[in-house]
Amino acid sequence: MKPESRGLLDRLGGPVIVFGVVGLVVGAALVPYAWNTTRGPDGTVAVIEVHGTINGDTATAAIDAMREARQNESIEAVVLDVNSRGGTASASEQLYLAVKETKQEMPVVASVTGLAASGGYYTSAPADAIYVAPANAIGSIGVRATVPPQDTPDNQITSGPDKYSTATESEARQRVETLRRAFVGAVYEERSDELELSREELSHGKVYSGSEGVELGLADEVGGIDAAIDDAAGRAGLSDYETTRVESPSPSTLSQIGLNASESDGPTVESVRYFMIHGQLNVGGSADRTEVTRNGTN
Numbered sequence: 001m002k003p004e005s006r007g008l009l010d011r012l013g014g015p016v017i018v019f020g021v022v023g024l025v026v027g028a029a030l031v032p033y034a035w036n037t038t039r040g041p042d043g044t045v046a047v048i049e050v051h052g053t054i055n056g057d058t059a060t061a062a063i064d065a066m067r068e069a070r071q072n073e074s075i076e077a078v079v080l081d082v083n084s085r086g087g088t089a090s091a092s093e094q095l096y097l098a099v100k101e102t103k104q105e106m107p108v109v110a111s112v113t114g115l116a117a118s119g120g121y122y123t124s125a126p127a128d129a130i131y132v133a134p135a136n137a138i139g140s141i142g143v144r145a146t147v148p149p150q151d152t153p154d155n156q157i158t159s160g161p162d163k164y165s166t167a168t169e170s171e172a173r174q175r176v177e178t179l180r181r182a183f184v185g186a187v188y189e190e191r192s193d194e195l196e197l198s199r200e201e202l203s204h205g206k207v208y209s210g211s212e213g214v215e216l217g218l219a220d221e222v223g224g225i226d227a228a229i230d231d232a233a234g235r236a237g238l239s240d241y242e243t244t245r246v247e248s249p250s251p252s253t254l255s256q257i258g259l260n261a262s263e264s265d266g267p268t269v270e271s272v273r274y275f276m277i278h279g280q281l282n283v284g285g286s287a288d289r290t291e292v293t294r295n296g297t298n
Contacts, residue, residue, distance in 0.1 A: 041240045042076070042237070042238040042239055042240050042241050043074060043075070043076035043077075043236065043238050043241055044074045044075050044076060044241060044242045044243065044244055045075075045076065045077045045078070045079060045229050045232050045233050045236070045238070045241055045242075045243045045244075046065070046069045046072075046075045046077070046078050046079070046243075046244050046245075046246065047078075047079045047081055047225070047229065047243055047244065047245040047246070048062055048065045048066060048069070048078060048079070048080055048081065048245075048246045049062070049081045049083075049245070049246060049247050049248040050062050050080055050081065050082045050083070050084055050095065050120065050123055050248065051081070051082075051083045051084060051247075051248040052083075052084060052248055053084065053085065053086075053087045053277070054084055054086055054087030054088065054091045054092050054095065054119045054120065054123070054276075054277075055087050055088055055091050056088075056091055057249050058084075058087070058091070058248050058249060059087075059091035059092075059094050059095050061246070061248060061249045062080075062095060062098070062123075062246075062248070063094060063095065063098040065246040066078065066098050066099070066101070066102045067098075069102065069106070070101075070102055070105050070106070075106070075244075076106060076107075076233075076236040076237075076238055076241070077106050077107040077108070077109070077232035077233055077235060077236040077238065078102055078106060078107070078108045078109075078232065079108075079109050079110070079111055079225070079228050079229050079232050080099070080108065080109070080110040080111065080123065080124060080127060081111055081113050081225060081245075082110055082111065082112050082113065082114075082116045082120055082123060082124050083112070083113045083114030083115055083116075083120075084115060084116065084117070084119065084120030084123070085115055085117045085118060085119075085120060085140075085277055085278045085279050086117055086118030086119030086120050086121075086122070086140070086275070086276045086277035086278055087119050087275065087276065087277055088119070088273070088274070088275055088276070088277075089119070089143060089179055089274040089275060089276050090274070091119070092118070092119030092120075092122045092123060092276040093122070093182075095119070095122070095123040096122050096123055096125065096126065096186065099123060099124075099125075099126045099127065100126045103126055103127070103128065106236060107128050107232050107235035107236050108126070108127045108128055108232070109127055109128055109129050109130075109131065109228045109229075109231050109232040109235070110123075110124035110127035110129070110130045110131065110228070111130075111131045111223075111224065111225045111227075111228035111229075112124065112130065112131065112132045112133070112136045112138060112210065112219070113133075113136075113224075113225060114136065115136065115137045115138075115278075116130075116132075116136070116137075116138045117137060117138065117139060117140035117207055117277075117278035117279075118140040118141070118142065118205075118275075118276040118277050118278045119275075119276035119277060120278075121138055121139060121140065121141060121187075121218070122141075122183060122186065122187075122276055124138075125186060125187050125190040125191060126186075126190050128232075128235060129220040129221060129228070129231055130213075130218070130219040130220050130221075131219070131220065131221050131222070131223045131224070131225075131227055131228040131231070132210030132211075132213055132214065132219040132221075132222060132223075133210050133222065133223075133224065134209060134210050134211040134222060135209065135210060136209065136210035136213070137207050137208070137209065137210075138207070138208055138209075138210060138213045138218055138219060139205070139206055139207045139208045139213065139218060140205050140206070140207045140278035141183055141184060141187055141202045141203070141205055142180055142183065142203065142204075142205035142276070143176045143179040143180045143183060143274060143275065143276055144176075144274070144275045144276075144277060145172050145173075145175070145176050145272055145273065145274045145275065146272060146273045147169060147172070147272075148167050148168065148169060148171075148172050148272040167272045172272045175272070175274065176274065179274060179276075180203060183276065184199050184202050184203055187202060187218075188202075191217055191218065194217030194218075194220070195216070195217040195218070196215070196216045196217045197216050197217070197218075205278075207278060210222065229243060
């Protein structure tokens, strides 16, 4: 935990707990850590990290932190410190909804401190403002999916044709298209006044530099985390304030399940995996061979 995060119980007078995930050799366990901050004369800005691959661990930690921010009377604004290439579609959607809910109660500003691609950008989109550095990478708006298994293994029998796989390839493509429309639609809903890109251009899934992102309306300002904190504080009417930071959980041994599964693992509850992620996806071998991709135009 960082130095500025010490002493919450002494200074706030009560516990404010969120949860991080710490990896173990054979699994993952939740351990509490305190949100430590001093309330300034006006209030506090909470900086919540969304770092690394977005999965159940990272999404839960950030969602819990946003819930704590909404419930803590000393927190007046939130800054999202985003450095993520995205992750699973379901976790990315949950983060998006949590940001929207938090924004209804207090200012939320996103600061891209490395990469905000795919699900990482989805998480940032509802923010009141998005800050980037010129060399940051943002965008990659779209969805990827693994090809569902087509045949039941020779050593298994099932009670019905759809018991082994949860979707045919056609059904998986339809689901990818549905998720793509939702993603693109959300970006248009949140950024419509600033965007210089059409829905078709967004659907291409291109990654842009931070400078290009500002020009195209995917981001608002060139600036670092301090500028984002100052903006959030100003939107909340804070002239004298403290900051507190909630770090992303350390990757656990099992945190990549669903992102790097091999074909030999057999089917899971959802054997077709949907991703809002930019970059290499290793699922049973060659990414080109195992992905369902489709660019829509609506």
